[in-house]
Amino acid sequence: MIKTVIFDMDGVIVDTEPVHKFAYHQHFKELNIEVSDEMYATFTGNSTRNVFQKLKETFGLKEDVEDLILRKRHLFNEAFDTKPDLELIEGVLHLIQDFHQNGMQLIVASSASNSTINRVFNRFNLNQYFNYKVSGEDFPKSKPHPTIFLHAASLSANTKDECVVIEDSTNGILASNAAGIFCIGYDSANSKHQDLSLADMVIQHFSEINAEKVQKIKEN
Template sequence: MKAVIFDMDGVIVDSEPIWIASKQQMLREQGIEVPDAYHHQLFGMTLRTMWTKIQADFNLPLSVDACITRGEAIRQAMRKDLPVKSIPGSITLIQRLFEAGIPLAIASSSSNKDIALAVDALGIRPYFQVLVSGEDCARSKPFPDVFLKAADALGVKPETALVIEDAVNGVKAAKAAGMVCLGFENPAFTKQDLREADGIIRDLSLLTIEQCQQYFGEEQE
């Protein structure tokens, strides 16, 4: 294992409940009610990919750009007075890996602005050598672009990198990149289908470097 690449939303930052709530409000404004479970398939997508799908699924009268603008206005208003919260155990794990000298990256479908806001609010920017946003990639998760870009920036081969993901689209993207992927099942969230992951973890604070290493061969160039 030469590097660890983290997804951000749902792995480091407890942001997914606000994402769901803001999209639900946007759809209600259009007279549409859907179960929260509908949104699980959207986790890991960039804003444009996500709203393109929603717009098509419900034949919304708004353009994709208008959906993005309104959806983001709702989300920003919802989180305006809320502190950025970390997922329990995430910062402990990040610090453990950093202290062991393992290069770290974030590869997130969130915008560069949201990534910067989160890492600065949590005080974890110094731990990461690389921050990659899906908005800088041609294709969104479940395509592997964001993870391949992170590995390239870290200077490691994809097959030597470990990804930690909580969303089915992210797991698919990591495996498409040829990387080892651990699926994080947050007990506070509804379970997603992470069966394609190489392993499942439920408490980030308990994940050890030795456990991470076991998914790799003894020797890596």
């Protein structure tokens, strides 16, 4: 029986991707580098640190990775605070509340920074529903490495077999598989060029699942 749900955040709980994309591309202009759409798509599910490590290697950037991270974070925070149409993904709040009301433990495990996770959770009053918030910036390796999900599962009051991950990215699904945790792939219209084929099940809308269905998911 599933007792713990581990949520990704970007593209699953809230669509901050347009804000991230705006901030990244503003930064790319400042750095005078051209990042293709194909390369940018591979960043989904990666931590900002790993993204800039890759960019530094690819483009031979002279700037320190930590300085690059701080500049991009400043651009993101500036855009986040001024963007009025930032909303939760349709149906996800009802699903979170349903899980919570049915006694399921909720954990967020996101590649986003701790500051970004807290900004989202404070803006949408989500702290009351989640037991733990885990950021990818606290680990040396990003998704698709399984560390973040293994850590999230270790925080759970339940066994790994009683956990499920909800993800929308190729890297996140690979990380969930590598961690040995059942994965629900969310086929988000906001997450482009992602391969959900390795997810254990795929949904197009959060109305397709609820606490009762998820709790019994491994019994089917």
